Amino acid sequence: MHHAPRSIAHDVRLLARSGALSGPTANLAPGFVQANLAILPRQFAYDFLLFCQRNPRPCPLLGVSDAGAAILDALGKDLDIRRDVPRYRVWHDGELVDEPTDISDIWRDDLVTFAIGCSFSFEEALLSVGIPIRHIEENRNVPMYRSSIETVAAGVFSGPQVVSMRPMTPQDAIRAVQVTSRFPSVHGAPVHVGDPEAIGIQNIDAPDYGDAVTIRDGEVPVFWACGVTPQAAIVRARPHFCITHAPGHMLVTDLVNADLSL
Template sequence: MTQSVVSASLQARLAARSGAFTGPTANLAPGCVQANLAILPRELAYDFLLFCQRNPKPCPLVGVSEVGDPFLPVLGHDLDIRSDLSRYRVWKKGELVDEPTDIRDIWRDDLVSFLIGCSFSFEEAMLAAGLSVRHIEQGSNVPMYRTSIPTNPAGRFSGPLVVSMRPLKPADAIRAVQITSRFPSVHGAPVHLGDPAQIGIADIAKPDYGDAVEIRPGEIPVFWACGVTPQAVIASIRPDFCITHAPGHMLVTDVPNGSLAIG
């Protein structure tokens, strides 16, 4: 990776750490892998690791911390998981209780951090191919929806699949399938194209997470498995305590997007 890209990713983390940046991270530090976050007590860590293994589309792991260690040098220089995301979510007994920009004051020695691949990484390849990414065009967060598709349970963890959506013309949707299939570690190919009702989405204009985007005449909604899935699962199993990223507010790593491509 070039020094300029490394600097962009570190600058993004430092801006989040200082509180200067608190927004969604789509298209931030282009070229760098972004990651979803789930932080769980050690007693739940094995079950969640197994859940990720059984559900690689929504939960492709790109990193796991040591117990109690907030630093993940394999993902980035001077990376502190407690402060380097622009917004977090704190959950108690399955209820969202806070959305802070720093979690150093609630960090515990029994916590394990799981970093999950994010579709923002394959968006770079879509843009390079000349495809539209509507939420980037509109300067908004990607729309995300809970579906009727069940995940594969593991231990205490089970719940619905969450998907992200990008509207595309049918020919562009075919191209997007080809492009994103090369990135299995950041969700890979779409899980559904077309009618949202077929996967349990009642109103495409009302996402469960993120922002609604315009779907223009001649376009179809294209749905990818989403790393927000753990949040829907957490809501269903109601653990005593855990922390996640706020949807759309990812960890920006130093890992190059190109390193994730296959074929």
């Protein structure tokens, strides 16, 4: 992985650190990998690592920290996991209790950070070959659904795969399969194309997370494994304490999207 001397990704992290950036990170730092975040006490870390390993499509691991390590140099220069994400979510026993912009005051020396690949990386690849992405066009968050596709359980972690959906013409859908299959570390190829009910989605216009988008005549819904899957598994497991990113408010790393392509 090559690192620029001081990247635009680093600049975005510093904006988050200073409090100047507390909103979503979509389209910020083009070219750089953005990651989903899960921070868990060490007692849950092995089970969670196993869960990610057994479910690489919804939970593609980009990095795992040592317990208590807050500076994650492997993911970015001077990256401070306590301050460099625009907005976090704090969970107690599976209940959301806070959405702070800084977690320094609740940091503990037993916390293990997991950085998980995100669909922003493959969306950039799709846009670069001229495939339009509806939620970006409509300035919305991608629609996401709990599917009937089960994950492989590990220890306390289990639950359904969450999938994200992008409507496309059949021709674009075929091209999208080709493009995204080159990015296994950021969800890879779609898990389903076509009939939503076949994967347990009753109402395509009512996503469980994110926003509904327009599906035009002649388009098919294309579904990818989604990084909200591990967050849903954490909520279901109800660990006494856990921190994630707020949806859309990602960790911007110095890793380069092009480096993730096979």
